Amino acid sequence: MDSFIVISLIKEVVVFGVLLTTLAYLQWVERKVIAHIQVRPGPYRVGPHGLLQPVADIIKLLTKEDLVPPYVNKPLYLLAPFLAMTMALLSISVIPFGPQIQVAGYQTYMQLTDLNIGVLFVLAVSSMGVYGIALAGWSSNNKYALLGGLRSSAQMISYELPMSLAIAAPLLISNTLSLRGLVEKQAGGIWNWNVLHGPFPQIVSFIIFLIAAFAETNRIPFDLPEAENELVAGFHTEYSSMKFASFFMSEYANMITVSCMATLLFLGGWVAPWPAEYGSSYVPAAIFLLAGLVALYHGFHPARRRDGYTLPVFGVLFLIAAAVFLLPMVQSWLIPLFWFCAKTGGILFGFMWIRGTLPRFRYDQLMGFTWKFLFPVAMLNLLVTGFLVALRS
Amino acid sequence: MPTSLTETYFPVLLQALLAMALAAGLLTASYLLGKRVRNKVKDMPYESGIVPTGDARQRFSVKFYLVGMLFILFDIEAIFLYPWAVVFRDLRMAGFVEMLIFVVLILSGFFYIWKKGALDWSKPEGAGRKQ
Numbered sequence: 001m002d003s004f005i006v007i008s009l010i011k012e013v014v015v016f017g018v019l020l021t022t023l024a025y026l027q028w029v030e031r032k033v034i035a036h037i038q039v040r041p042g043p044y045r046v047g048p049h050g051l052l053q054p055v056a057d058i059i060k061l062l063t064k065e066d067l068v069p070p071y072v073n074k075p076l077y078l079l080a081p082f083l084a085m086t087m088a089l090l091s092i093s094v095i096p097f098g099p100q101i102q103v104a105g106y107q108t109y110m111q112l113t114d115l116n117i118g119v120l121f122v123l124a125v126s127s128m129g130v131y132g133i134a135l136a137g138w139s140s141n142n143k144y145a146l147l148g149g150l151r152s153s154a155q156m157i158s159y160e161l162p163m164s165l166a167i168a169a170p171l172l173i174s175n176t177l178s179l180r181g182l183v184e185k186q187a188g189g190i191w192n193w194n195v196l197h198g199p200f201p202q203i204v205s206f207i208i209f210l211i212a213a214f215a216e217t218n219r220i221p222f223d224l225p226e227a228e229n230e231l232v233a234g235f236h237t238e239y240s241s242m243k244f245a246s247f248f249m250s251e252y253a254n255m256i257t258v259s260c261m262a263t264l265l266f267l268g269g270w271v272a273p274w275p276a277e278y279g280s281s282y283v284p285a286a287i288f289l290l291a292g293l294v295a296l297y298h299g300f301h302p303a304r305r306r307d308g309y310t311l312p313v314f315g316v317l318f319l320i321a322a323a324v325f326l327l328p329m330v331q332s333w334l335i336p337l338f339w340f341c342a343k344t345g346g347i348l349f350g351f352m353w354i355r356g357t358l359p360r361f362r363y364d365q366l367m368g369f370t371w372k373f374l375f376p377v378a379m380l381n382l383l384v385t386g387f388l389v390a391l392r393s
Numbered sequence: 394m395p396t397s398l399t400e401t402y403f404p405v406l407l408q409a410l411l412a413m414a415l416a417a418g419l420l421t422a423s424y425l426l427g428k429r430v431r432n433k434v435k436d437m438p439y440e441s442g443i444v445p446t447g448d449a450r451q452r453f454s455v456k457f458y459l460v461g462m463l464f465i466l467f468d469i470e471a472i473f474l475y476p477w478a479v480v481f482r483d484l485r486m487a488g489f490v491e492m493l494i495f496v497v498l499i500l501s502g503f504f505y506i507w508k509k510g511a512l513d514w515s516k517p518e519g520a521g522r523k524q
Contacts, residue, residue: 008407012404012407061423062419062422063426065427065428065429065430066423066424066427066429067435069435071438071448081416081420082416082417085415085416086412086416089412090408093405112404112405112407113402113403113404113405114401115401115405116401121405140438141438141449142439142449143438143445144439144440146449147453150457154456154457154461157460157464158464160464161464164471164472165474168471168478171475171478175481232440238438238439241427242423243423245419246420363514364514367512368512371507375467386492386493387489389482390486393482393485
C-alpha cells in the first residue's frame with residue numbers, strides 16, 4: 001500500500017508536469033503552424049525560434065491587471081475560470097499512455113488509474129466544462145458575454161449527442177468502457193484498429209467524433225461562442241489576466257483530452273501500425289534520424305543568420321533522441337509512448353490545420369448541422385454496426 | 394496493481410486536488426501580482442467602446458431552453474446505449490431487436506419535432522417555407 005501511494009504520487013507529478021508543459025508549448029506550436037500556413041515565421045524573437053515565448057506569455061498574463069468589474073456576480077464570476085480549468089485538467093487522470101511497465105520491480109500502468117468506466121468518466125468530466133463557460137457568460141452581466149455563454153452551452157450540449165453516439169459504436173465492437181481495455185482489444189496492427197477493423201469499420205463515427213470534438217472545444221470552424229466580429233470576445237469578454245488565460249488553458253487541455261480519446265477509441269492507442277517483427281520499432285529512430293539530418297543540413301546552410309547556431313543544436317538533440325529509441329532497455333515503454341504521442345499529435349495538428357483553413361459557421365447552420373445531419377447519421381451508423389456485430393456473434 | 398475501489402479512485406482524487414490547487418494558485422498569483430488602476434470608464438461593461446444601455450438581465454430566445462430540453466431527452470437515450478453496448482456480445486440479435494424498438498420509438502419523436510420545426514434555429518419571414 002505504501003509503495004502504491006509513492007508510485008501514484010510519482011506518476012501524478014510526472015503526468016501533471018508533462019501536461020502543463022504540453023499546454024504551454026501547444027500554444028507555441030499552434031502559433032507556429034498557423035504562421036507557416038500564412039507564410040510568416042510566427043514567434044521568433046523570444047529564445048531560439050520563439051521557444052521561450054510561452055514563458056514570456058505566462059509572466060505577462062500573471063502580471064496583468066486582475067480586473068473584477070463592479071457589476072458582475074462575484075462568486076460565480078470567480079468560480080467559472082476555476083471550474084473550467086479544474087475540469088479540463090481532471091480528465092487526463094484516466095487516459096492511458098502506454099502498456100504495463102516495470103519500475104524498480106513494481107508493475108504499474110503508464111496511466112494514473114484504470115477506471116472500469118473510463119469512457120463515461122471522460123464524458124462526464126468534459127460535460128462539466130460547460131458549466132464554466134455558461135457561468136462565465138451569465139455572471140459577467142455583459143450582453144455579449146451572456147450571448148456567447150448561451151450560444152456556447154447550446155452548441156456544446158448539441159454536439160455532445162452525436163459525440164456520445166459516435167463513441168457508442170466502437171464500444172459495440174470492443175465491449176468495454178475501460179480505456180485500457182479498448183486499446184488491448186485493438187492490439188496487433190492497423191487492421192485491428194476500430195477505425196478499420198471489425199464487421200463494420202468505424203470510419204464514419206471517427207469523422208463524426210472529430211467534428212463533434214471541434215465543436216466541444218469551441219475551435220474554428222465552430223468558435224461561435226467567441227465570434228469576435230459579432231460578440232466582442234464572447235463569454236470571456238469581461239475576464240482579464242490569468243482568469244482570461246485559464247479559459248484558454250482549459251480549451252487546450254480539452255483539445256489534448258479529446259485527441260487522446262480519438263486515439264484510444266479509434267486509432268488503437270499506443271499500438272504500432274504494424275507488428276514489431278516487421279520493423280515498426282525502428283520507425284521512431286528513423287524519423288528522429290531524418291529530422292536530425294534535415295536540421296543539421298539547414299544548420300550548415302542557414303536561411304537566417306541565427307539558424308546557423310540553433311539548428312545544429314536541434315539536429316544533435318534529434319540524433320540523440322534517435323539513439324535513445326534504439327536502446328533495448330527503454331524500447332518496451334518508449335516506443336508505445338511514441339506511437340501514442342504521434343497519433344495524438346497528428347490529431348492536434350489537424351485541429352491547427354483546420355483553424356488555418358476554414359472560416360466560421362453561421363449559428364443556424366451550426367445547430368442545423370448537428371441536429372439534422374450528424375445526429376441521424378451517428379444513429380444510423382450505430383444501428384448498422386449493432387446489426388453486423390449481432391450477425392457475427 | 395490497484396485492486397480495491399479506494400486504490401482505483403485515489404489517483405483521480407489526487408489529480409482533482411492538484412488541478413484545484415493549480416487553478417486557485419494561478420488565479421491568486423495574478424490577483425497578487427497585477428497592479429490595479431480603477432476609473433469610471435473601466436468599470437463599465439465592455440461593449441467595444443459604445444456606451445452600454447441597460448444591463449444584460451434581459452429576455453433571451455426561448456430556443457436555448459428548447460435545445461436544453463431536447464438534449465436531455467436524447468442524451469438519456471444515448472446513455473442507455475452504453476451499458477447495452479458493453480454487454481452486446483452476450484445479448485446478440487435479441488438485444489439488437491429490443492434496442493431497435495427503443496431507438497425507433499425515440500427516432501419517431503425526433504422526426505416529429507423535426508417536422509414541427511423545433512430544429513430550425515431561425516425561421517425566415519413567412520414561416521413554413523423551407524430555408
